[in-house]
Amino acid sequence: MIGSFxxxxxxxKWSFARTGPGGxxxxxxxxxxISDNALTGFYHFSRAGDFFEAAAAAVAAGETAxxxxxxxxxxxxxxxxxxxxxxxxxxxxxxxxxPEEVAAFGKTTSSMLTVLRSMHEARxxxxxxxxxxxxxxxx
Numbered sequence: 593m594i595g596s597f598x599x600x601x602x603x604x605k606w607s608f609a610r611t612g613p614g615g616x617x618x619x620x621x622x623x624x625x626i627s628d629n630a631l632t633g634f635y636h637f638s639r640a641g642d643f644f645e646a647a648a649a650a651v652a653a654g655e656t657a658x659x660x661x662x663x664x665x666x667x668x669x670x671x672x673x674x675x676x677x678x679x680x681x682x683x684x685x686x687x688x689x690x691p692e693e694v695a696a697f698g699k700t701t702s703s704m705l706t707v708l709r710s711m712h713e714a715r716x717x718x719x720x721x722x723x724x725x726x727x728x729x730x731x
Contacts, residue, residue, distance in 0.1 A: 594667065595632035596679040599625075605689070606630040607664035609679060617677040620667045622657035632682055633689065635663050646670055 594609060594617060602625055610627040612618040619626060637643040646666040655665060667677060687693045 593636045593680040594620075594664075594677055595634035595636075595682055596629050597632060597682050597685050599628050599630035603630075607633070607662060609664075609667075609677075611679060615678050617667065617671065617679065619671070620664045622662040622664050624657075629679055631664055632685055633663075635667075636680075642670055642675070 596609060599606065599608075604623050604625050606625070607620060607622045607630070608624065608626045609617045609629045609631055610619045610621075611629060620631070635643075643663075643666065646669040647661075647663075649669060650666055651661060655661070657665070671677065686697055688697060
């Protein structure tokens, strides 16, 4: 399975997968929009060896996109070897691919934790003991 979401506009910053009959992934691409199936960046390999073998071959062949190595194109090697993959669509996505996206997520998360802590203190939200560590004076 490969995590995916439907991209409604052209945005080549993502990786993409093109599917064929039965929803099987036929091709993946990095930074080239080959379909509207953008990939989340959460990749699944049934065997760790599949990943390591494909990655080693890609590095040896110098297969990069914009001068960097990426995971999505590794699936093409596995597909060529007869492996089959389907997409696993997500309903929500928080992009964390750039320093700016990570910073924005940090601000959102910090704000959300502040609101939840206030609600917890006002007894409008009950927090499990596992989450109480997030609601300290330092958060």
